[in-house]
Every structure is written in structure tokens, then in C-alpha cells.
Amino acid sequence: SAVISQKPSRDICQRGTSLTIQCQVDxxxxxxxxxxxxxxxxxxxxxxxxxxxxxxxxxxxxxxxFPISRPNLTFSTLTVSNMSPEDSSIYLCxxxxxYGYTFGSGTRLTVV
Amino acid sequence: GENVEQxxxxxxxxxxxxxxxKCTYSDSASNYFPWYKQELGKGPQLIIDIRSxxxxxxxxxxxVTLNKTAKHFSLHITETQPEDSAVYxxxxxxxxxxxxxxxxxxxxxxxxxP
Numbered sequence: 498s499a500v501i502s503q504k505p506s507r508d509i510c511q512r513g514t515s516l517t518i519q520c521q522v523d524x525x526x527x528x529x530x531x532x533x534x535x536x537x538x539x540x541x542x543x544x545x546x547x548x549x550x551x552x553x554x555x556x557x558x559x560x561x562x563f564p565i566s567r568p569n570l571t572f573s574t575l576t577v578s579n580m581s582p583e584d585s586s587i588y589l590c591x592x593x594x595x596y597g598y599t600f601g602s603g604t605r606l607t608v609v
Numbered sequence: 610g611e612n613v614e615q616x617x618x619x620x621x622x623x624x625x626x627x628x629x630x631k632c633t634y635s636d637s638a639s640n641y642f643p644w645y646k647q648e649l650g651k652g653p654q655l656i657i658d659i660r661s662x663x664x665x666x667x668x669x670x671x672x673v674t675l676n677k678t679a680k681h682f683s684l685h686i687t688e689t690q691p692e693d694s695a696v697y698x699x700x701x702x703x704x705x706x707x708x709x710x711x712x713x714x715x716x717x718x719x720x721x722x723p
Binding site for chain 2: 528
């Protein structure tokens with residue numbers, strides 16, 4: 498299965514600032530997925546990122562708040578913009594491979 | 610869209626007992642049903658999955674069953690060990706399609722007491 502490197506692993510940010518999370522995959526993949534996991538909750542899909550096209554956002558998530566880049570088939574970034582304490586969550590990227598969906602280790606974000 | 614319901618939310622068992630977690634899904638077009646284990650501070654790890662053309666799959670102490678007619682699937686862990694303690698998530702997707710996103714259940718906190 499694919500190996501995903503996600504950075505940073507954790508960060509503490511001031512409200513009103515932005516954080517960009519990077520996701521690097523060791524093989525080329527068509528779709529990359531970004532999820533949010535709020536404290537003690539399940540995973541919720543933010544958006545699907547295809548290379549060469551704009552990301553597709555799920556209901557409740559907008560591009561201005563969570564801009565996504567997908568410059569090639571092995572890399573993607575998610576930016577959490579104008580952060581508030583409600584954005585404190587774990588953010589995870591995921592890819593679908595031959596053996597199912599693999600997840601990165603996540604970015605634990607705390608907004609103060 | 611797809612909706613996945615998972616029960617129970619917490620499960621406490623004695624070491625050596627069996628544990629069963631159940632999920633139901635709403636989208637009859639879903640064809641892929643994975644189970645993930647998430648330990649504290651880590652991303653979800655795939656432990657077993659099943660596709661819609663199979664009714665049961667087993668891997669050592671872990672098994673998954675799927676009932677497409679009733680749209681439910683279950684995780685069975687036998688001979689539980691303390692290291693099985695974690696949060697378990699079920700999920701469903703239309704794998705291999707442009708709708709191939711995972712929809713997760715709410716999670717089950719499994720505690721195995723020595």
C-alpha cells in the first residue's frame with residue numbers, strides 16, 4: 498500500500514492566521530482526499546483533490562476556508578485559513594490504492 | 610449521499626472474550642467496506658476490508674461479514690488482547706469510481722481489560 502508523509506505532525510497557531518499542511522505520497526495517485534477529525538469524533542471528508550483540476554468540496558466546507566493545491570500526482574496541500582479555535586482538529590490526507598485507502602499520520606492543529 | 614451508522618459507541622470486554630461491532634449503510638451502490646483501527650495520536654490503520662461480491666472475510670482473529678440485502682456489516686474480533694484496545698471505525702465507499710470517497714461511522718471505543 499502507498500506510504501504517506503504528512504507535515505507538520507502538530508502545530509499550535511494563533512487565531513486569524515493560516516496553516517498549510519503538506520501530504521506526500523510515494524506513488525502516483527489519481528485522487529487524494531482530505532479529512533477532518535474533530536476531538537473525539539469520526540472522520541469527515543473536507544474535499545477530494547484531483548491533479549489538474551479544482552478540488553471538489555463537501556457540504557459545509559468552502560474553498561476560501563480550506564484552499565487545496567494538487568500540483569502533481571504525488572503531492573497535495575491543504576490550507577486552513579483565518580483560523581479560529583473551532584478549527585482545532587486532526588487533519589488527515591488519504592489516497593486510494595490497490596489495497597484500499599491509506600491515511601497519513603495526521604496533523605494535530607490547536608488554535609489559541 | 611451515503612450515511613453510515615455504527616454501534617456500539619463504547620465496548621468493554623475481558624481479555625480472551627470476543628468483540629462485535631456493527632454498521633449499517635444507506636447507499637446500495639457502495640461496494641467497499643473497510644474497518645480501521647485508530648490508536649491515540651495516530652492515523653487510522655486498515656485492519657480488514659470486504660467488497661460487495663463477498664459475504665465474509667477472515668484474517669486470523671479478525672473477521673468481517675457483509676449482508677448486502679440488509680445493508681449492514683460487522684467486525685468480529687476473537688480472543689481479544691489488551692493491545693486490541695483502540696477506536697475502531699467502519700466505512701463505506703463506491704470504490705474505483707469518481708465517487709470513491711469514504712464515509713465513516715461514528716467510531717467504537719474498544720477497551721480490553723486484562
